[in-house]
Amino acid sequence: MGKIMTRMGSGFPVEMSESQLMEDLSAGTEDAADRGKIPPLSKEELKYLFDLFTSTDRFLSVETGKEIVLSYDAAPLKLMRTAVDVHRIQSLQIYEKLLGADTLELGHVDYSFKPVKPIVSTEQTVLEQSLLVTHPPLFYGAMPNLGLYSQPDGPFPNPSELMPLGKIAAARDAYEKAVEDAVKDIVYVSSAMYESGADGINMDTTGAAGDADFLAALRATEILKQKYPDVCIEVGMAGEFILGLHGELDYNGNRLAGMYVHDQVKMAEKAGVTIFGPVVNMKSTRSCPWNLSRAITFTKACCEVASIPIHVNMGMGVGGVPLTNHPPVDITSRASKAMVEICRLDGL
Amino acid sequence: MEKTEWFQKAVQTILDTDEDAAKEIAAKSLEAGMDPLEMINQGFTEGIRKMGDLFERGEVFLPGLIVASEAMTAAVEILEAALPAEKQQEKKGVIVLGTVEGDIHDIGKGIIATMLRVHGYEVHDIGRDVPIEKFIEKAKAVNADVIGSSAMMTTTQIGQRKLEQALKNAGMRDKVITMVGGAVATDHWAQRIGSDFFGESPKDTIMKLEEFLK
Numbered sequence: 001m002g003k004i005m006t007r008m009g010s011g012f013p014v015e016m017s018e019s020q021l022m023e024d025l026s027a028g029t030e031d032a033a034d035r036g037k038i039p040p041l042s043k044e045e046l047k048y049l050f051d052l053f054t055s056t057d058r059f060l061s062v063e064t065g066k067e068i069v070l071s072y073d074a075a076p077l078k079l080m081r082t083a084v085d086v087h088r089i090q091s092l093q094i095y096e097k098l099l100g101a102d103t104l105e106l107g108h109v110d111y112s113f114k115p116v117k118p119i120v121s122t123e124q125t126v127l128e129q130s131l132l133v134t135h136p137p138l139f140y141g142a143m144p145n146l147g148l149y150s151q152p153d154g155p156f157p158n159p160s161e162l163m164p165l166g167k168i169a170a171a172r173d174a175y176e177k178a179v180e181d182a183v184k185d186i187v188y189v190s191s192a193m194y195e196s197g198a199d200g201i202n203m204d205t206t207g208a209a210g211d212a213d214f215l216a217a218l219r220a221t222e223i224l225k226q227k228y229p230d231v232c233i234e235v236g237m238a239g240e241f242i243l244g245l246h247g248e249l250d251y252n253g254n255r256l257a258g259m260y261v262h263d264q265v266k267m268a269e270k271a272g273v274t275i276f277g278p279v280v281n282m283k284s285t286r287s288c289p290w291n292l293s294r295a296i297t298f299t300k301a302c303c304e305v306a307s308i309p310i311h312v313n314m315g316m317g318v319g320g321v322p323l324t325n326h327p328p329v330d331i332t333s334r335a336s337k338a339m340v341e342i343c344r345l346d347g348l
Numbered sequence: 349m350e351k352t353e354w355f356q357k358a359v360q361t362i363l364d365t366d367e368d369a370a371k372e373i374a375a376k377s378l379e380a381g382m383d384p385l386e387m388i389n390q391g392f393t394e395g396i397r398k399m400g401d402l403f404e405r406g407e408v409f410l411p412g413l414i415v416a417s418e419a420m421t422a423a424v425e426i427l428e429a430a431l432p433a434e435k436q437q438e439k440k441g442v443i444v445l446g447t448v449e450g451d452i453h454d455i456g457k458g459i460i461a462t463m464l465r466v467h468g469y470e471v472h473d474i475g476r477d478v479p480i481e482k483f484i485e486k487a488k489a490v491n492a493d494v495i496g497s498s499a500m501m502t503t504t505q506i507g508q509r510k511l512e513q514a515l516k517n518a519g520m521r522d523k524v525i526t527m528v529g530g531a532v533a534t535d536h537w538a539q540r541i542g543s544d545f546f547g548e549s550p551k552d553t554i555m556k557l558e559e560f561l562k
Contacts, residue, residue, distance in 0.1 A: 008535075009534075010534035010535055010536045010537075011534075011536075012534075012535075012536050035405050035406070081502065147452065147453065147454075147455065153452060158454075160454045160455055160457075160458035161458075163410060163411065163414055163458065163462070164414065164458060164461060164462050164465070164473070166414060166415075166418060168411045168414060168415070171411070172411070209455060210410075210455070211409075241405075241406035242406070243406070243409075243410075243455075244406065244408070244409025244410060244411075244412075245409070245410050245455065246409075246411070247409030247410060247411045247412060248411075257406070257409045258406035258407055258409065259406075260406065283548065284534040284535065284546075284548060285534075285535060285546075285548050285552070317531065317532075323532065323534055325502060
């Protein structure tokens, strides 16, 4: 066989030989296994990935009958990004009627719970109108985004400034206070949207600001589930491991910092999360085969221990999909097929 | 004690984030006739490099990294005092680091700043949401060797390109190394805008920077 056309994690096209391809697939799974202390992919699974990447088909998909749920986060914002002049409600209709979405998500352009709080009544109006013209389950989504609680955007001292000065106790205190405020905001906004008819709440990009960010999402979930036992809560993550910016925060006695996806999902289950969305970030300087093999290894370990549905994040820079505004279909379809068939996912 | 044992002990004090032990090993190694420069480079610097690797794997957390860097600084001060003036280590380079205007993300940039400092660079972190002019003013003021810009979003990434153009307009582009970072940056982006390199992670940034500054 001649050279195999594939891509770097940045999306840039690259050619590989068969041996280079297999080396990258093996190295990717070994990297994940080493970091996560989880099993690497088997020889059969690597051969399966090898066959996917050597296929000359531009687009690949799962066999008929093996399709899974296709959900989207921040859907209305993604059309805006491409400069398509369309209102959020129309975006949702496009996702439902043209893009095959099985769930929808309404979100504000700021996409964080804190800035939505003072305008929640206007968001409730948009949600109500959206519900009237769409059919799939409609989530309301935003990020915990603990960065917004530090000065100058929030009331608390900025840990990113305190930490380099060696003021570790003060930085940790600021994170802990931010958690308390973030939980209040998440619960306030989520309650308002749920009571207005949202079918679920999505806490997206959780953990982006480290262990405190994840803790805020878990605590908010606990409160929401106590208030509304039937509420569907999806938690989508920010990365394959929780950055330890505080370092000592725990949930039910488990330290959150450094947790990889297979441990993250267990915390989510304890908090009452309904759907978990693991994320494995791309290394743009490594090939897509390396990245996909790595992402599948982490995700498979997560699926194997999960007792709640797993909807893995696949898109710009996550889940084996290149870091480009418009992910190329050759890799996106290969990554999606492989994730579904190896990891036995519940949804994308 | 063999040289390698001294180096291993120095590494261990950093991994243990034990400042007192680091100072003690530094002082005792001098009494034992160890070369202070070797102790710095093969002992304490190696320790902080290992801490950086562990941080990137999620096995060490930011506060631990900060404490380890303080332990290293304290030990290196003792060793440097024993060096003749001509051998005392100069800063590897002066870096101005900031997040471009319109972008308020500073966690990753702060981590890079910390890692660069512990690897011997003089870092001027000018914060987030920083106007292009401020990058240039600061670089002139501190006679920077390197300007690093961070952008976390596609909507703010354009600031990194504007910075390149502004440096050319100011006649400074050939006098500094520029590096870009952030969730949406890639090698390809760095090439497209004329930046010298893309730093994917703290380790990647430090390795590439050391190549450029050779």
